[in-house]
Amino acid sequence: xxxxxxxxxxxxxxxxxxxxxxxxxxxxxxxxxxxxxxxxxxxxxxxxxxxxxxxxxxxxxxxxxxxxxxxxxxxxxxxxxxxxxxxxxxxxxxxxxxxxxxxxxxxxxxxxxxxxxxxxxxxxxxxxxxxxxxxxxxxxxxxxxxxxxxxxxxxxxxxxxxxxxxxxxxxxxxxxxxxxxxxxxxxxxxxxxxxxxxxxxxxxxxxxxxxxxxxxxxxxxxxxxxxxxxxxxxxxxxxxxxxxxxxxxxxxxxxxxxxxxxxxxxxxxxxxx
Amino acid sequence: xxxxxxxxxxxxxxxxxxxxxxxxxxxxxxxxxxxxxxxxxxxxxxxxxxxxxxxxxxxxxxxxxxxxxxxxxxxxxxxxxxxxxxxxxxxxxxxxxxxxxxxxxxxxxxxxxxxxxxxxxxxxxxxxxxxxxxxxxxxxxxxxxxxxxxxxxxxxxxxxx
Numbered sequence: 292x293x294x295x296x297x298x299x300x301x302x303x304x305x306x307x308x309x310x311x312x313x314x315x316x317x318x319x320x321x322x323x324x325x326x327x328x329x330x331x332x333x334x335x336x337x338x339x340x341x342x343x344x345x346x347x348x349x350x351x352x353x354x355x356x357x358x359x360x361x362x363x364x365x366x367x368x369x370x371x372x373x374x375x376x377x378x379x380x381x382x383x384x385x386x387x388x389x390x391x392x393x394x395x396x397x398x399x400x401x402x403x404x405x406x407x408x409x410x411x412x413x414x415x416x417x418x419x420x421x422x423x424x425x426x427x428x429x430x431x432x433x434x435x436x437x438x439x440x441x442x443x444x445x446x447x448x449x450x451x452x453x454x455x456x457x458x459x460x461x462x463x464x465x466x467x468x469x470x471x472x473x474x475x476x477x478x479x480x481x482x483x484x485x486x487x488x489x490x491x492x493x494x495x496x497x498x499x500x501x502x503x504x505x506x507x508x509x510x511x512x513x514x515x516x517x518x519x520x521x522x523x524x525x526x527x528x529x530x531x532x533x534x535x536x537x538x539x540x541x542x543x544x545x546x547x548x549x550x551x552x553x554x555x556x557x558x559x560x561x562x563x564x
Numbered sequence: 565x566x567x568x569x570x571x572x573x574x575x576x577x578x579x580x581x582x583x584x585x586x587x588x589x590x591x592x593x594x595x596x597x598x599x600x601x602x603x604x605x606x607x608x609x610x611x612x613x614x615x616x617x618x619x620x621x622x623x624x625x626x627x628x629x630x631x632x633x634x635x636x637x638x639x640x641x642x643x644x645x646x647x648x649x650x651x652x653x654x655x656x657x658x659x660x661x662x663x664x665x666x667x668x669x670x671x672x673x674x675x676x677x678x679x680x681x682x683x684x685x686x687x688x689x690x691x692x693x694x695x696x697x698x699x700x701x702x703x704x705x706x707x708x709x710x711x712x713x714x715x716x717x718x719x720x721x722x723x724x725x
Contacts, residue, residue, distance in 0.1 A: 326641035351586035427599040
């Protein structure tokens with residue numbers, strides 16, 4: 292009886308091993324296929340990853356996060372005096388601008404009424420805060436604490452007080468993912484304010500600059516020109532601030548974004564009217 | 565007596581996998597290289613597990629981490645999952661040749677596997693989802709691999725006694 296029993300155990304173990312291997316390989320190929328076709332199974336997995344995995348990974352990496360925050364606060368404390376001086380000077384400068392802006396705003400309203408122009412205001416969907424960021428390796432992605440329950444949809448624009456930050460690429464019930472402008476795989480159609488030169492910008496791999504991928508009629512903007520969204524691709528609302536032309540080469544130009552991507556705490560998810 | 569010993573070092577390596585995964589998917593603005601270092605460490609640990617602690621449960625490990633890495637770093641499933649599973653399949657096919665190699669040859673193969681794995685992930689991301697090949701990232705990975713490879717081997721040898 293004993294040898295028979297041994298053979299049975301061996302066969303079962305081998306069957307289990309082969310079954311695991313074959314099912315894992317076939318499941319992975321199915322998942323790659325579903326991911327390509329945006330099947331709802333993938334949304335389920337993404338939902339689990341954002342609601343379960345991200346909090347767990349944040350908990351495990353909390354010591355490094357705490358250390359990073361401590362270093363950040365120490366650096367801020369060190370530069371407090373210097374920053375204070377700069378801020379005082381900026382307050383004086385901004386007060387002058389404020390009076391000018393109020394005058395301009397009144398003038399603008401009157402002129403709009405005269406021209407019978409329609410407002411190009413944005414609709415604010417939700418102000419969300421940042422949960423975590425995955426912008427070091429591969430894509431430049433950040434996760435926000437608001438999802439489709441807050442009426443956030445795919446392809447909506449994410450902005451902050453400085454300008455355009457990115458685009459919503461995925462939403463789950465309570466979370467959404469935003470791809471940053473600096474991602475090399477995101478293209479935005481822009482125009483320069485002074486010359487109205489249309490071009491396409493993408494992230495430049497280094498995570499700092501945006502580089503032109505296409506310039507209409509090969510006309511290069513001038514150094515220091517301000518670049519805004521053109522609204523031609525109908526993904527981003529028109530006239531959102533993007534950045535300033537920082538470097539112009541023969542066939543391409545570089546833009547330094549207005550947004551400080553390293554200091555994002557809150558984002559506004561907007562769409563055009 | 566052998567089984568608990570195997571479980572012990574294997575368990576330690578799996579804990580390293582979880583920690584390195586968690587740190588690599590949470591970006592730290594002040595220390596971006598920390599993410600890259602732990603990302604490379606994850607790959608080193610996974611290859612070490614396959615080379616020295618091969619077991620078919622690693623297919624499930626490859627499946628889980630492959631999916632999570634893909635979703636958290638690329639937002640699409642593909643590159644990491646296929647790479648990890650391909651590594652396991654290649655190892656099973658080439659195991660009989662690897663056993664015959666000397667210690668230094670295995671170390672060399674280990675390092676080459678790491679670099680090929682990191683390159684293959686970028687290549688697959690490019691092929692499947694049109695992700696642009698990031699030269700900065702590849703150079704960063706290569707540099708980090710050079711720095712942490714020997715200390716990691718030393719640490720793993722200590723863990724394995």
